[in-house]
Amino acid sequence: MVNVKLIDRKSKALTPSRLRCLSHLPTINMTAGCMHGCAYCYIRGYSQYPGDDAVVVYRNTAEQVEQELKRKRKRPVAVYFCPSSDAFMPVDEVLEQSYCTMKLLLEQDVGVQFVTKGAIPDRFIDLFAAKPELIAGQVGLTTLDDQLNAAIEPGTAPANRRLNDLRRLVDIGATASLRADPLICGVTDGDANLETLFVAAAERGVSDVSASYLFLRPAIVGSLKRSLADKELLQRIFVPFDQADAASLRGGEGGGKSLPLEVRRANLDRIRQIAERFGLTLCICGCKNSDMTSSKCHLTNLSATARTMKKVIAPTLFGG
Ligand code: SF4
Numbered sequence: 454m455v456n457v458k459l460i461d462r463k464s465k466a467l468t469p470s471r472l473r474c475l476s477h478l479p480t481i482n483m484t485a486g487c488m489h490g491c492a493y494c495y496i497r498g499y500s501q502y503p504g505d506d507a508v509v510v511y512r513n514t515a516e517q518v519e520q521e522l523k524r525k526r527k528r529p530v531a532v533y534f535c536p537s538s539d540a541f542m543p544v545d546e547v548l549e550q551s552y553c554t555m556k557l558l559l560e561q562d563v564g565v566q567f568v569t570k571g572a573i574p575d576r577f578i579d580l581f582a583a584k585p586e587l588i589a590g591q592v593g594l595t596t597l598d599d600q601l602n603a604a605i606e607p608g609t610a611p612a613n614r615r616l617n618d619l620r621r622l623v624d625i626g627a628t629a630s631l632r633a634d635p636l637i638c639g640v641t642d643g644d645a646n647l648e649t650l651f652v653a654a655a656e657r658g659v660s661d662v663s664a665s666y667l668f669l670r671p672a673i674v675g676s677l678k679r680s681l682a683d684k685e686l687l688q689r690i691f692v693p694f695d696q697a698d699a700a701s702l703r704g705g706e707g708g709g710k711s712l713p714l715e716v717r718r719a720n721l722d723r724i725r726q727i728a729e730r731f732g733l734t735l736c737i738c739g740c741k742n743s744d745m746t747s748s749k750c751h752l753t754n755l756s757a758t759a760r761t762m763k764k765v766i767a768p769t770l771f772g773g
Contacts, residue, residue, distance in 0.1 A: 455488055456507040457546050466517045467529075470536055474740050478566070480533040481518070483550050485509040488542045489570055491606040492680035493635055496537045498672020510546045515553035522561060531564025531587070541571030542608070548574060559584050568593055568632055572610035573618045578625060585626035591663065592619045593632045595641040597649055604683060605637075616653050623658035631659050633724075634738070635667035638693040638712055640686070642666075642720055647727050655731040662728050665738040666717055669694055670709035698744075714744050721745075 467479035485501045486508040487494065496502055503509050511517075522528060534540040540551040555565045559580065564587040573590075581588045596602060597612040609615075622629035631654045636642045654662065667673075667690070674691075681687045697710035711717065721742075725735040739746045 454506065455544060456504075457544055458503070458507065458509045459512045459546060460509055461513065462511040462517060465521060466511070466514055467521050467532060470533070472536070472740050474738065475533055475536060478531055478533045479529050480536045481514070481554070482535045482538045483511060483514060483540055483547055483554070484535075484538045484542070484544075487538045487608075488544055489539055489606060489608040490680075491570070491609070492677050493605065493637075493667055493673055494676065495670050495673055497676040498670065499537070508542070508544055508547065510544070510550060512550065514550045515557040518554055519557055522563070528561070529563060531566045531589070532558055534565065534567040539569050539571050540567055541569045541573050541577075543571060543610075552577060552580070556580055559587055562587065564589065567591070569618075570594070570606060570609040570615065572614045573621070578618075578621050581622070581627055582625040588622070588625075588627035589629075590618075590622050590627060591630050591632040592616075592622075593634060594650065595633050595636055596646050597653060598646070601641070604681060604686065616657055619654060619659055620657035629659060630661035630663060631733075633662055633664040636664060636724075637667050637690055638716070638720065639689050642724065644723075644727060647724060648731075651728055651731040651733055655733060660733060661736065662733045663736045663738065664721065664724055664728075665741045666712050666720070668709050668711055668741050669697070673709070711741065711744075717742060718745060 466481055468481070470476060470478075470480045485499075486503040487496060488508055490505060497505075501509075518532075534551065534555070540555075541548065555577070558565055562584075565581070566589040568591040570593040592615050593609075594612055594615045597616075599611055602609060602612060610618075619629050619631065631650075633647070633650065651662065677687060677690060681690075693712055693716070694710050696713050698713055699708060699710060712720075721735075721737055728735040737746060
């Protein structure tokens with residue numbers, strides 16, 4: 454039973470992100486908390502996290518965004534949903550707020566960019582189909598093994614549903630990519646798993662995939678220990694971090710542990726080769742791999758999308 458609480462937001466709806474990947478766009482969260490319940494999710498360590506069976510929904514978000522846009526000297530290219538929640542979690546109140554807010558943005562020719570592990574309802578696809586050039590969606594998925602997904606991200610949509618949403622985004626002409634993140638070394642990064650995943654994405658018309666490995670913040674370690682009943686799986690997740698590097702997310706909050714650089718470099722190179730076999734281009738997150746790349750937006754691929762949007766939207770929106 455989900456405990457849904459509707460509240461008025463006390464702060465701005467459109468906020469800058471401290472992650473370099475998102476630094477050029479305002480971001481928005483529709484909720485505090487997320488019913489997808491991913492065991493590796495960092496929001497479980499946030500002070501405003503309402504608990505695993507609760508979600509706090511910010512009401513009147515569309516109206517608030519409309520007011521905030523009026524006060525901006527320059528309209529943003531797009532708004533990114535949602536750095537610390539999911540606009541498509543299966544809660545009616547959340548979906549309603551997401552729909553109204555995305556509709557408002559699109560009516561004002563402001564792009565909608567999102568990442569989701571949920572199921573995108575039909576009415577959103579219909580909304581996006583009217584202005585596909587303003588839509589960039591990433592679907593998070595690391596394995597087609599629904600039993601494993603049920604253990605590590607129990608409230609997310611089934612793998613096939615997520616793949617079919619990718620196809621629907623591609624079919625309407627939106628920018629759509631697969632986000633294989635966070636990959637778990639020794640659990641979801643094997644050749645067979647990734648070949649199955651990548652071929653399924655390629656069959657849906659996807660040509661870009663972003664990949665990154667699990668980054669162990671202290672709150673994530675605690676969450677994994679609390680959430681996973683399968684102790685053998687837990688052990689498999691933690692063992693590769695025995696020789697881990699202390700690292701910090703570039704521009705993000707706090708520190709944590711990354712897999713050793715040489716392990717990430719070798720594995721991501723292997724993953725790139727697998728992706729290329731299926732016609733996919735691999736992007737690597739610069740925030741989580743600041744020792745490998747200095748570029749930004751390698752996970753969300755938003756720069757490329759923004760460039761595309763710049764060509765198709767009235768140049769005045771970009772001040773150019
Ligand atoms: S979908 Fe995203 S925000 Fe929601 S629990 Fe999973 S990782 Fe966290």
